[in-house]
Amino acid sequence: MIENVTLDISGERFQVFYRLRCEAQDVEAFARHICVEQTIEFPAELIGDDDIRRHVMGQVVSLAPLDDHSWRVVISYAVEITGFSLTQTMNVIFGNVSLMPGVRVDRLEFPDSFLSRFKGPRFGLQGLRDLVGEKHQQLYCSALKPMGLSADQLAQQAYQLALGEFHFIKDDHGLADQPFAPFRERVSRCVEQVAKANQQTGGSSRYVVSLNSPAEQIVEDAIWAKEQGVGGLLVPPGIVGFDMMRRLADDDRIGLPILCHPSHLGSYVASPDNGLSFYALFGQLARLAGADVSIYPNFGGRFSFTRDQCLEIVKGCTDPMAILKPIVASPGGGMNFSNVQDMVDAYGKDIMFLIGGALHKGDATVPENCRAFKAQVAALLRR
Amino acid sequence: MIENVTLDISGERFQVFYRLRCEAQDVEAFARHICVEQTIEFPAELIGDDDIRRHVMGQVVSLAPLDDHSWRVVISYAVEITGFSLTQTMNVIFGNVSLMPGVRVDRLEFPDSFLSRFKGPRFGLQGLRDLVGEKHQQLYCSALKPMGLSADQLAQQAYQLALGEFHFIKDDHGLADQPFAPFRERVSRCVEQVAKANQQTGGSSRYVVSLNSPAEQIVEDAIWAKEQGVGGLLVPPGIVGFDMMRRLADDDRIGLPILCHPSHLGSYVASPDNGLSFYALFGQLARLAGADVSIYPNFGGRFSFTRDQCLEIVKGCTDPMAILKPIVASPGGGMNFSNVQDMVDAYGKDIMFLIGGALHKGDATVPENCRAFKAQVAALLRR
Numbered sequence: 219m220i221e222n223v224t225l226d227i228s229g230e231r232f233q234v235f236y237r238l239r240c241e242a243q244d245v246e247a248f249a250r251h252i253c254v255e256q257t258i259e260f261p262a263e264l265i266g267d268d269d270i271r272r273h274v275m276g277q278v279v280s281l282a283p284l285d286d287h288s289w290r291v292v293i294s295y296a297v298e299i300t301g302f303s304l305t306q307t308m309n310v311i312f313g314n315v316s317l318m319p320g321v322r323v324d325r326l327e328f329p330d331s332f333l334s335r336f337k338g339p340r341f342g343l344q345g346l347r348d349l350v351g352e353k354h355q356q357l358y359c360s361a362l363k364p365m366g367l368s369a370d371q372l373a374q375q376a377y378q379l380a381l382g383e384f385h386f387i388k389d390d391h392g393l394a395d396q397p398f399a400p401f402r403e404r405v406s407r408c409v410e411q412v413a414k415a416n417q418q419t420g421g422s423s424r425y426v427v428s429l430n431s432p433a434e435q436i437v438e439d440a441i442w443a444k445e446q447g448v449g450g451l452l453v454p455p456g457i458v459g460f461d462m463m464r465r466l467a468d469d470d471r472i473g474l475p476i477l478c479h480p481s482h483l484g485s486y487v488a489s490p491d492n493g494l495s496f497y498a499l500f501g502q503l504a505r506l507a508g509a510d511v512s513i514y515p516n517f518g519g520r521f522s523f524t525r526d527q528c529l530e531i532v533k534g535c536t537d538p539m540a541i542l543k544p545i546v547a548s549p550g551g552g553m554n555f556s557n558v559q560d561m562v563d564a565y566g567k568d569i570m571f572l573i574g575g576a577l578h579k580g581d582a583t584v585p586e587n588c589r590a591f592k593a594q595v596a597a598l599l600r601r
Numbered sequence: 602m603i604e605n606v607t608l609d610i611s612g613e614r615f616q617v618f619y620r621l622r623c624e625a626q627d628v629e630a631f632a633r634h635i636c637v638e639q640t641i642e643f644p645a646e647l648i649g650d651d652d653i654r655r656h657v658m659g660q661v662v663s664l665a666p667l668d669d670h671s672w673r674v675v676i677s678y679a680v681e682i683t684g685f686s687l688t689q690t691m692n693v694i695f696g697n698v699s700l701m702p703g704v705r706v707d708r709l710e711f712p713d714s715f716l717s718r719f720k721g722p723r724f725g726l727q728g729l730r731d732l733v734g735e736k737h738q739q740l741y742c743s744a745l746k747p748m749g750l751s752a753d754q755l756a757q758q759a760y761q762l763a764l765g766e767f768h769f770i771k772d773d774h775g776l777a778d779q780p781f782a783p784f785r786e787r788v789s790r791c792v793e794q795v796a797k798a799n800q801q802t803g804g805s806s807r808y809v810v811s812l813n814s815p816a817e818q819i820v821e822d823a824i825w826a827k828e829q830g831v832g833g834l835l836v837p838p839g840i841v842g843f844d845m846m847r848r849l850a851d852d853d854r855i856g857l858p859i860l861c862h863p864s865h866l867g868s869y870v871a872s873p874d875n876g877l878s879f880y881a882l883f884g885q886l887a888r889l890a891g892a893d894v895s896i897y898p899n900f901g902g903r904f905s906f907t908r909d910q911c912l913e914i915v916k917g918c919t920d921p922m923a924i925l926k927p928i929v930a931s932p933g934g935g936m937n938f939s940n941v942q943d944m945v946d947a948y949g950k951d952i953m954f955l956i957g958g959a960l961h962k963g964d965a966t967v968p969e970n971c972r973a974f975k976a977q978v979a980a981l982l983r984r
Contacts, residue, residue, distance in 0.1 A: 305841060392682070457688050461816045
């Protein structure tokens with residue numbers, strides 16, 4: 219038996235909206251089990267009627283059926299048990315229960331005072347619009363590829379895309395520090411070429427570097443890239459960690475837009491009975507971790523997300539979250555001239571379109587394809 | 602069309618054993634699609650018959666049915682495309698295909714020359730045995746909990762467990778930097794109390810600190826903890842990233858055993874049609890990322906892993922991987938006096954048993970329970 223504990227605790231709690239899959243007779247025990255598993259991880263019968271039980275353990279706020287085998291269970295946790303770090307917040311929300319069948323996190327609800335401990339996105343939608351001078355229409359992003367090209371070849375591609383006045387020209391997420399196009403050489407060349415194109419067009423395209431560096435180097439690489447004139451960072455939190463993304467976003471020496479790449483995150487959304495929802499993962503969590511843009515595979519492309527799931531992501535990026543700015547959802551992965559209509563219909567203009575290979579097809583030049591693409595979207599918007 | 606590219610490339614390749622779920626008529630196209638998606642991510646028809654096609658693109662090595670709807674597809678990748686970083690290696694193995702239904706990574710096979718670029722586990726099984734002076738029998742680990750106790754209370758618990766001569770006494774993975782037991786205070790007290798118990802017993806129990814710190818602090822916290830006399834680090838790569846774990850393992854200023862905690866990793870293994878296998882995730886990847894111990898939920902406990910899945914993990918921890926030392930699987934999560942027999946039968950002695958709440962139950966003291974537990978296992982081994 220643990221002796222009675224008295225704690226100095228605020229009473230402020232945040233809520234996690236879980237979707238539990240189980241039989242009706244099991245749901246209450248399941249919910250209570252999560253309250254213990256995510257906090258004290260200790261036989262509850264060995265805890266007295268003290269502040270550990272009253273405050274540290276999770277509390278079931280509500281419980282309601284979603285269908286015959288699924289339940290909406292809202293559990294609250296004391297803000298103090300997160301130590302106000304993103305790492306421990308993630309741990310409380312889904313750490314051990316990730317290993318249990320039938321637990322999915324649908325939505326997070328934090329008190330404003332908790333969110334005020336986080337800086338969140340530095341730019342957000344409006345900040346990005348201001349940066350690139352695009353007041354109303356969609357933002358455009360393309361990717362430098364394929365892997366295997368030299369730094370000079372990739373930079374030439376960046377030049378072409380910047381001549382086409384795409385706002386963000388990012389490395390493909392597979393570009394790291396390969397011998398074909400070493401990181402520093404690639405960054406230098408691409409920055410140069412985008413600047414050259416901007417001078418010619420009068421535009422303000424930004425080169426976004428793929429930042430998937432080893433843990434020893436990632437911060438240093440980001441600072442160095444900023445000094446070279448890079449215009450944003452493409453960060454894969456599924457590999458480097460959500461908290462590393464937040465750390466890069468928070469650092470005033472870097473101060474660059476963060477584009478969150480979904481590499482390795484697919485398993486979180488692969489099953490309706492496990493993981494995080496599209497809303498919580500690509501929206502809320504990315505935003506809490508400082509992303510300004512959340513990239514995800516568009517419906518109808520070469521991945522499997524549905525239109526509804528994609529629109530959930532948009533909501534997660536833009537629904538009110540206290541001081542955390544709304545961010546920009548960026549559907550990609552197979553966008554082309556033939557599905558523009560569907561995308562404009564679904565997303566409207568507060569979005570970043572991510573178009574890759576399609577700009578390199580056909581007889582037209584890359585800048586021509588860029589302009590044609592933007593013109594096509596603009597025409598659809600005017601209708 | 603991309604101009605023809607000539608690359609200076611070794612020809613060495615590593616292999617990923619994927620399990621694909623699809624219909625027979627689709628499997629070849631699916632396999633080819635992965636070869637593109639994980640590398641050039643570019644319309645293959647725009648690539649000539651050059652070194653990008655010959656080397657940079659993935660290659661299908663073999664393709665065979667596993668059952669009516671599942672296929673073993675082995676794909677090889679040039680080692681150079683990883684830049685020899687763990688981050689980019691993870692990206693190539695499972696980055697974008699994580700977002701596709703029906704792709705699971707069952708096994709990784711790296712050439713020795715590739716693995717020699719990694720330090721891997723610093724201690725491994727034999728190194729840990731040497732550290733704690735346990736030549737033959739199982740290693741024992743317990744956890745300090747519940748969250749909400751003060752640093753002094755947790756340290757008292759550490760003292761009791763060290764009196765019981767458990768080899769590793771770890772923080773519960775939920776202990777971070779909460780106001781109840783701030784990180785530095787907790788570490789100082791626990792180190793003191795474990796040292797005091799070691800003096801009394803003549804043993805060499807080691808206090809393992811839960812290291813789930815913010816990205817700005819995690820390395821500094823580890824170095825500081827080492828200086829205080831901490832005996833190991835409990836690291837959750839599902840939160841801080843596998844490469845951060847590797848970085849902590851590699852750093853000679855730290856030089857501590859790394860216990861890999863499975864928090865947040867469950868979604869990788871939640872579906873048989875997505876993610877990584879138990880073998881690849883908790884075995885191979887943890888090991889490549891420098892873990893000396895891989896903690897996972899035991900079969901028959903409060904999680905859902907089966908006995909076979911647990912034994913897959915053990916194999917992943919111990920199967921030959923060039924210079925990477927075999928590591929110690931550590932089943933936990935609901936181990937108690939009544940399932941000892943099953944665990945000894947399944948695991949034998951090259952294992953680390955992780956026992957938490959069960960040591961605090963009943964009328965006996967914690968050191969008595971520790972000794973009783975170890976005696977029970979020893980008796981079963983002698984039979």
